[in-house]
Amino acid sequence: MKLLFVVNNFNFGGPQKSLVNLLYELEGHGIEADLMIMNQQDKLSSYLPDYVNEVPIHSKYSLLMLDKSKIIKNIISNIDKPIFILKVLLFILKSKLKLQDNTKAKQNFWVNNKWNTSEFEKTYDFAIGVSGGHSVYFIQDYINAKHKIGWIRTDYKVLKRNHDLDYQYFKKMSGMLAVSNMTAKRFEEIFNIKPSVFYNSLPIKLYENIESENFNTDSKYMNLCTICRLDNGKGLDLLIEAAKILKKQKIKFNWYIVGTGKLEEWLKEQILKNNLEKLVLPIGFKFNTGNVLKKMDILVHPSRFEGKSNTIDEALYYEIPVVATNFETVYEQIVDGENGFITNMNGNEIANRIIELCEDEQLYKKIKSELHNNKRVPENKGKEFISILYQLGDNK
Structure with a gap:
């Protein structure tokens, strides 16, 4: 053919x-x-x-x-x-x-x-x-x-x-x-x-055919990541809102932002303006996002719309709990309270769900267990x- x-x-x-x-x-x-x-x-x-x-x-x-x-x-x-x-x-x-x-x-x-x-x-x-x-x-x-x-x-x-x-x-x-x-x-x-x-x-076979880039995290912190184009519609303003609340609540976290795009400078300015430079960490483009996700505790996906999020599918494959906003296609991927959480599109709700997962060890283990038991093996x-x-x- x-x-x-x-x-x-x-x-x-x-x-x-x-x-x-x-x-x-x-x-x-x-x-x-x-x-x-x-x-x-x-x-x-x-x-x-x-x-x-x-x-x-x-x-x-x-x-x-x-x-x-x-x-x-x-x-x-x-x-x-x-x-x-x-x-x-x-x-x-x-x-x-x-x-x-x-x-x-x-x-x-x-x-x-x-x-x-x-x-x-x-x-x-x-x-x-x-x-x-x-x-x-x-x-x-x-x-x-x-x-x-x-x-x-x-x-x-x-x-x-x-x-x-x-x-x-x-x-x-x-x-x-x-x-x-x-x-x-x-x-x-x-x-x-x-x-x-x-x-x-899912690009699992692709990742298996390339060398993994070096990427290390600190186990003393809750490691969060957002993987997206730095672009309108991806909810980066909601990310900043949520990070401010986490800081105010004295949550120990590192929030890695993976990606590049036209809002790159805007994001850096917002991080400095809100004194988040030691907490919200733009790390630029990483081709093997699977290698990043495997080292994370939570994927946060604050997008306003998606056709269908590849990043969420990858996180579910690597058994990483997801906190995502309620764009329409998210319901084809996340069951709220089971393999992650779905929030309204505001920073306060995103932060509250992250705090729950950080502070309630039993809840976190329950979601991890659900992800493991219902792992979606690529067809x-x-x-x-x-x-x-x-x-x-x-x-x-």
Whole structure:
């Protein structure tokens, strides 16, 4: 079976790590797999299994999706397309002046400026737009495949996209995948298209194939961690609120923040402003988050929305109690009071649940026991994925 996976970017992130792990699990199933990266950000490429072939694509596609990374270099590389470059520069100007809704404007830009010829000659059995959005547009407009599959990774209603334009692409797919029951339900409500649910592949095999990074904790403290992009929607303000309360209550804790993102400087400022520098510890990017989780007492996940949290699934696998906010998909992962706690979206409730786990040894042991007795052993996701592809292909 010839498969093509298309991603918007292939930098370090939960969906990308899940894809790499899925590729490991597809090995030995008679798969020939190609990967295309639309914006050439390929930090994860060195972790790909040997049988996967990365197919380079021209930087013009990165400009067509108006990706900010390397934009000057990409403009120079495409200087032989002056009208197209002028349109890109005009878009950037409008964006800087806040004259447009960028999300919808990017969709329109693709549709209005795409070219009608394709340099990709190979025909695939299945082409999968892994990142939704532009990756789905790309496989529909430029790839030859018997079947084309879109993959939805978050609650579609929060994306603020042009649904009518997306529908023109989605209705042409052989099928859609969603990462959780809730994301599938939301998608069906909006588009009247029912996706197949395929939960993310936990990157356990991936972690087994790489060296662990050195990471040490202090057993005299309660070791908490939050693993996320430092980005809007991840509840970092709630984290700071909760940490202030823990400090005031004289809880002995170290709270490790794993990740990078646009709120990195904001987070550092908030830590200094609230005198939390010895307690809240940003440690940057760690690829092997499993290695971090194994040394933690509690995972705290204060997000405002998620398609489905890979981090929570990893914590449950490593038998780490979770305190998470009540975003909609959390109920597919956490049973409140059994394998963790679900709180409202405020720092006070998050802190209170952490304090309970710190101070009530019996409660903590009960949750650890529940996690051990009901450990979710990763299934053969490669076999499941192939089965779903065949079902979607047969339905079309």
